[in-house]
Amino acid sequence: MRFDILTLFPEMLSAFLNASIIKRAQEKGILTIQTTNIRDFAENKHNRVDDAPFGGGMGMLMQAGPIVRAYESIAGGLEYKPHVIYLSPQGTPFCQSRAKELADDYQHLVLLCGHYEGIDQRAIDSIVDEEISLGDFVLTGGEIAAAAVVDAVSRLIPGVLSDEECYLEESHSKGLLEYPQYTRPRDFRGMTVPEVLLNGNHAEIAKWKREQAIRITFQKRPELLKNYCPQDSFEKKILDSLNKENE
Ligand SMILES: C[S@@+](CC[C@H](N)C(=O)[O-])C[C@H]1O[C@@H](n2cnc3c(N)ncnc32)[C@H](O)[C@@H]1O
Structure with missing residues (x-):
């Protein structure tokens, strides 16, 4: 199973990705998990990826361009479209049965993490297949939610846990x-x-x-x-x- 996480803060995910069961599953080749820094796809000299929302309102929005280009850097060369999930407080609340479906139905998930006030709607309209929420509360960014989805899905993939019985009765x-x-x-x-x-x-x-x-x-x-x-x-x-x- 392959996961690509699009984020402005890959460092928030590195401890999670480099420890315990998730680390071991990557070493065994069962999981491939990569983070892509959306900032690397800015096209201005200060590497800015956010701007004020049109129509006014609080805070800054992540711009569509860097997000879509970051996605294209992953999906551009593929012969299939990976399933793209935007972690969002507006998404469907995550649950075990959705984790199981994601583990069974897809070989490649792309997880898009927002930050600040969120992301330009046109990025969502361009690449996102599904919005998932961690619950009815607001986080500062999607990274914790992405880690939760990667974790819950990964442990349902054969070979990630040492004994499948571990999750059958959970x-x-x-x-x-x-x-x-x-x-x-x-x-x-x-x-x-x-x-x-x-x-x-x-x-x-x-x-x-x-x-x-x-x-x-x-x-x-x-x-x-x-x-x-x-x-x-x-x-x-x-x-x-x-x-x-x-x-
Ligand atoms: C401060 S939030 C933006 C909230 C947005 N302005 C709204 O009211 O819907 C910043 C980012 O955190 C992530 N996020 C916040 N709460 C979340 C939740 N409950 N589940 C998943 N992701 C969440 C999303 O990626 C979001 O783009």
Whole structure:
């Protein structure tokens, strides 16, 4: 999978790109991630890439020219059009199912990071296929959002995580939050690990995990359960009893 990130501040991304799982996946050749500095595509002697908005208003806007030229430096020689995502507070809120679709449907994503007051609409109209938001709040730039998208998509690409099981049971992968987890020691300041996790009975452990996932989702994010279809009579029983308890 290839990611190209168009940004005015590549240094904001370098720590993220050069650490942990994302770094290892690049070393293994599973991911190729490049940042392109939009400022390199300015065409004036001070390398300016922003200007005041027409019609007035606060702050400065990133100009269309440098952004589109930066994009063309990546896509110009390709025989296909990479999928271009503008990270924007006006975009569709990002979620696990969109991360999965992006991982499955595309080989090459271009992520465009705005800054200041945002970017000239004509850059969006020229190259952007989709706008994604990290949530209903405003960041100073799209870099943190781009890092979040790269991270969430990358870990769904085969080989990036050491064990695919890592994400199959995770929060949001099947519409539920994950069950609580414990590691050594067995007793931490008088708080002990649930006995069922220690007895080696895999069927019982799997049942416990499913029940806990439903209970935790009910407590923390009950709205997720509105779209959740119980997998069998066991899950239906748990949901019915939780609903009854809360009537
Ligand atoms: C200060 S914001 C511009 C906000 C813009 N004036 C508006 O009101 O819609 C600067 C840049 O940060 C990024 N950004 C801000 N909030 C974001 C969010 N919630 N999700 C993704 N990107 C965001 C975008 O790339 C945006 O161009």
